[in-house]
Amino acid sequence: KRTVVLISGRGSNMTALIAAASDPSFPAEIAGVISDKADAAGLVIARARGIATQVISRADHGSKQAHDAAIDAALAAFNADIVALAGYMRILTPGFVQKWQGRMINIHPALLPAFKGLDTHARALAAGIRIHGCTVHFVTSEMDDGPIIAQAAVPVMVGDNTDTLAARVLKAEHRLYPLALGLVAEGKARMEEGRAVLAHFAD
Numbered sequence: 001k002r003t004v005v006l007i008s009g010r011g012s013n014m015t016a017l018i019a020a021a022s023d024p025s026f027p028a029e030i031a032g033v034i035s036d037k038a039d040a041a042g043l044v045i046a047r048a049r050g051i052a053t054q055v056i057s058r059a060d061h062g063s064k065q066a067h068d069a070a071i072d073a074a075l076a077a078f079n080a081d082i083v084a085l086a087g088y089m090r091i092l093t094p095g096f097v098q099k100w101q102g103r104m105i106n107i108h109p110a111l112l113p114a115f116k117g118l119d120t121h122a123r124a125l126a127a128g129i130r131i132h133g134c135t136v137h138f139v140t141s142e143m144d145d146g147p148i149i150a151q152a153a154v155p156v157m158v159g160d161n162t163d164t165l166a167a168r169v170l171k172a173e174h175r176l177y178p179l180a181l182g183l184v185a186e187g188k189a190r191m192e193e194g195r196a197v198l199a200h201f202a203d
């Protein structure tokens with residue numbers, strides 16, 4: 001399945017997806033990377049790995065709708081089957097989300113439905129939880145609210161600060177996102193009637 005990754009910054013999850021997809025047996029290939037920021041560090045990494053990149057910035061478009069229409073056109077040009085949001089820091093318009101529903105996934109640095117939105121690690125520490133983690137979910141029009149595909153948990157250690165906790169979660173993200181993309185690309189995780197349907201693995 002041809003997958004296009006949308007980023008806004010560092011691109012470490014994008015890098016993990018590119019690395020996983022470089023294995024010919026992986027069910028998805030990274031067809032391109034789109035960033036809304038021309039200075040996103042992830043663009044440099046993607047180019048160095050030979051992946052086609054495109055910058056589509058909000059400032060070059062008159063409205064959010066026009067911006068998302070340009071992204072949609074780029075996805076069509078890439079022949080995208082799947083869209084993977086990886087630190088893409090904009091809310092997508094409902095029409096765009098609707099069009100890609102079931103084919104667009106996101107990674108969130110918390111165990112949803114806890115800690116939607118930003119600053120998840122600071123809020124996790126403030127709440128005093130002892131287990132934290134990350135989630136890959138199908139994207140719906142409600143932010144960080146779509147059907148869950150996969151999650152990974154990490155402990156919160158005594159003495160953690162946001163940096164140490166974020167680093168531990170990020171390591172888990174880099175394992176979880178390729179796994180979840182693989183499930184979607186193989187059709188083992190699907191979205192039906194607003195819910196995630198996961199393949200049953202015989203034990």
Ligand code: GRF
Pocket residue numbers: 007009010011012013014042086087088107108109170173
């Ligand atoms: C990750 O923590 C991801 O979960 C969140 O934004 C961050 C992006 O980091 N959505 P990177 O750009 O993948 O390094």
